[in-house]
Amino acid sequence: MNIGAVDHIEFYVGDAQHSAFYLCTAFGFRVCGQAGPETGLPGRRSLLLRQGGIEIVLTSALTFDHPVAEYVARHGDGVANIAFEVTDAAKAFAEAVERGATAVEEPVVHSQCGTEVVTASVLGFGDVAHRFVQRTGDRAAFLPGVMDIFAEDPDEGEQLLSTVDHAAICLPAGQLRPTVAFYEKVFGFSQIFEEFIEVGEQAMDSKVVQSPSGKVTFTLIEPVTDRKPGQIDDFLARHGGAGVQHLALLADDIVGAVPALEGRGVKFLETPDAYYNELEERLGSPDLKIEDLRRTNVLVDQDHWGQVFQIFTQSLHIRKTFFWEVIDRHGARTFGSGNIKALYEAVAREKATA
Incomplete structure (x- = not known):
């Protein structure tokens, strides 16, 4: 199937303009294109946002009975499609369906002025789909003939974030192992990490799967039902089933990026001072100065290859079901043993002070 990197992430949202304003003002994205009925996209309107190698599409319905509106009513604003770069979208689609995936969109060819993009989609987990994207020609066109691209902005601004590092996905109890098996069979992913996390009376199980290219990584999490209900149970109840809990965006300099993002209005979770004392x-001695980590509330962990630094935003979602992560890898390829537990405890601190 030859899956490359994440091509783009599509969110279904109630108001694409409002969501774009926040991501541009706070995170430094730029609106680079738009699509809607006037461009041949009936019943909905989409905005294309870019920063570094990250491309985000925000889509809103124009009628109450559109599938996008139904998704938002069921889940609230959230990730609806994680698109994969592939060399042959039609072939990838056919292979995925043959291996057991549910077809969402048959292969479609979009072409204009020498640029061609072929797309096709299958269902992944919950109501989240995966779009196979095959590109030939000018990538800046994004979706030729459908997405109108604006003139290039002469002032790109500060590029703090470079790519999508991973997505964290909450699953109902009992779906973790079948979902891992699904991604292994259908998309050729491999399990690269697993962890059982206990925090007080709560517990959850987690496994990480990754594409052969190493460029698409999903952290899959399910609650443990014989323990006290916790954050994952809350997510599943408020979201209405499986979904993306957070997206991690890679920064080249996290201790520089965090203050810059805070200056733009991003609210990050705080870390107890005792964390840095211990x-x-x-x-041992981290790659970044402990005082810089303490000042920015950045967490650190390590695997066999190196260290990983991370921080999580507060959730501004009305249901508190989605937030962002900023991550900086110093050689680490996976996640340290304290990675997911640190997130769990950080979110617990936010809930305790809400």
Whole structure:
């Protein structure tokens, strides 16, 4: 199937303009294109946002009975499609369906002025689909003949974020192993990490799957039902089933990016001072200065290859079901043993002070 990187992420939202304003003002994205009925996209309107190698599509319905409106009514604003770069979209679609995936959109060819894009979609987990995207020609056109691209902005602004590192996905109890098996069979992913996390009376199980290219990574999480209900149970109840809990965006300099993002209005979760007092004893000397980590509330962990630095935003979602992560990898290929537990505890702190 030859899956490359994440091509783009599509969110279904109640108001694409409002969502774009926040992502541009706070995170530094730029609106680069738009599509709607006037461009041949009936019943909905989409905005294309870009920063570094990250492309985000925000789509809103124009009628109450459109599938996009039904998704938002069921789940609230959220990730609806994680698109994969492929060399042959029609072939990838056929292989995925043959291996057991549910077809969502048959292959469609979009072409204009020498640029051609072929897309096709299958269902992934919950109501989230995966779009196979095959590109020939000018990538800046994004979806030729459908997406109107604006003139290039002469002032690109500060590029703090470079690519999508991974997506964290909450699953109902009992779906973790079948979902791992599904991604292994249908998309050729491999399991690269697993962890059982206990925090007080709550617990959850997690496995990480990754594409052969190493450029698409999903952290899959399910609650443990014989323990006290916790954050994952809350997500599943408020979201209405499986979905993307957060997206992690890669930064080249996290201790520089965090203050810049905070200056634009991004609210990050705070980390107790004791975490940094115990850090050197737990992990040794980190690559970044402990005082810089303490000042920015950045967490650190490590695997066999190196260290990973991360911080999570507060959720501005009305249902508190989606937030962002900023991550900086210093050689680490996976996640340290404290990675997911740190997230779990950070979100618990936010709930305790809400």
